[in-house]
Amino acid sequence: MKASSNLILFVDEKFNIGSLKKYISNSEFSYISDLLKNSDLKKDLLSFDINSKKTIFLVSVKKDVKFSDIENLGAKFHRHINYDKKKDYFVNTDTINSNIENFAGYFLHGIKLKSYEFNIYKSKKNKKNISINLIGNKNKVSGYSQLRFKAIEEGSFFARDLVSEPGNILHPDEYARRITSLKKFGLKINVYDQKKLKKLGMNALLGVGQGSIRGSYLVTIEWNGAKNNSNPIAFVGKGVCFDTGGYSLKPAKFMEDMTYDMAGSATVVGLMKNLAIRKAKINVVGVVGLVENMVSGNAQRPGDIVKSYSGKTIEILNTDAEGRLVLADALTYTEKKFKPKFIVDLATLTGAIIVSLGSEYAGLFSNNDKLAKQLLDAGDKVQEKLWRMPLHKNFDKLIDSKNADMQNINYVGGAGSTTAAQFLQRFILNKTPWAHLDIAGMAFSKYGGALNSGGATSYGVRLLNKLIEDDYE
Known part of the structure; x- marks a missing residue:
């Protein structure tokens, strides 16, 4: 020295x-x-x-x-x-x-x-x-610890890169290509394009992206690290690469920040890269829906009714409540295709969660107390905090529709984050343990956080990795 x-x-x-x-x-x-x-x-x-x-x-x-x-x-x-x-x-x-x-x-x-x-x-x-x-x-x-730290860093930085890219660069077509590049780490990746999604009946997801000249995709990312063929655990992410709000147009001020409306999916992709790098001894699947919510002569209109992959019909009262439509099809498909032990979805879903919790906590909604506690504990350990919010059948009446099985927003007012989560819960058909993390206030930081210098935070990568390490690996 x-x-x-x-x-x-x-x-x-x-x-x-x-x-x-x-x-x-x-x-x-x-x-x-x-x-x-x-x-x-x-x-x-x-x-x-x-x-x-x-x-x-x-x-x-x-x-x-x-x-x-x-x-x-x-x-x-x-x-x-x-x-x-x-x-x-x-x-x-x-x-x-x-x-x-x-x-x-x-x-x-x-x-x-x-x-x-x-x-x-x-x-x-x-x-x-x-x-x-x-x-x-x-x-x-130790060598193992060095690998573990490197995996978290590379997974987190990959997620931050994705969120930070401008919308003209990281549109759904490019996003799908970048995910496909992760095959070199040993991940099994399948990309479902519009033709395949239409055949599957994923009309809720496709409706969000139909106004864009870019494609819409569902991408599955599988890591099979367990020695047996046990059912995987699953993570699902909202990937709206840019969100204008559609015909329910957002205000111009701060619309440029809507490049980060795909942060939930970026967390899932970053987590999967991390697990592959460190050779995690567990079976995991990540599923992301990639769309762009644009205005055009072909865009979805308020009042449209679509039939989701689940078979349930949805009346679109507000085209800016689009993330839940993407997740609806992704959740049902994940449950049906992979039969996971549990599902955790992540999304920058509602501005209401920022009103509730600011930039200190993400909102946690769950149908399973055990999974909720595991997530809360993991969040506390890595300082990516969660606060559990309510789900209750009484909220259902706020999203029941006269013209379809449900509507995509609550027009009465109030409980914006809860009714969004209540909407998502309807697409868990087989009582699979499920948790929804609304990360709208945590995915992007104007002023910087403890472990980031401002901008994309990769919130959730470390939290979910800790959940896997402590409880499932």
């Missing part, structure tokens, strides 16, 4: 540095000791510029630290990285005083997740190459 290198050391929550004497020089120890007397010790991280080429970072670690806290510490450290001047950083693992296995791995993982940027369309790119090295003999990261 060069004398000019930047050093990361770990201390307790009171910033006691007595144990660091053997890792820094006497002059550095005295200098930092003096500065600590007037420092804000409530912070998680303090930095001390020793000279123009060296900075020493003190990272405060609480006694009851969790792995998610360590990832957040890594993300906070990332903010201090000086890409322009300081290229080499050394993490001294001998200063880690924690029983958390893979502490150093979680710290580096947090740095990596926070480092993501989407800048491929900028003509001038700043080269951001730095070196972060582990030194010391404590808390080495």
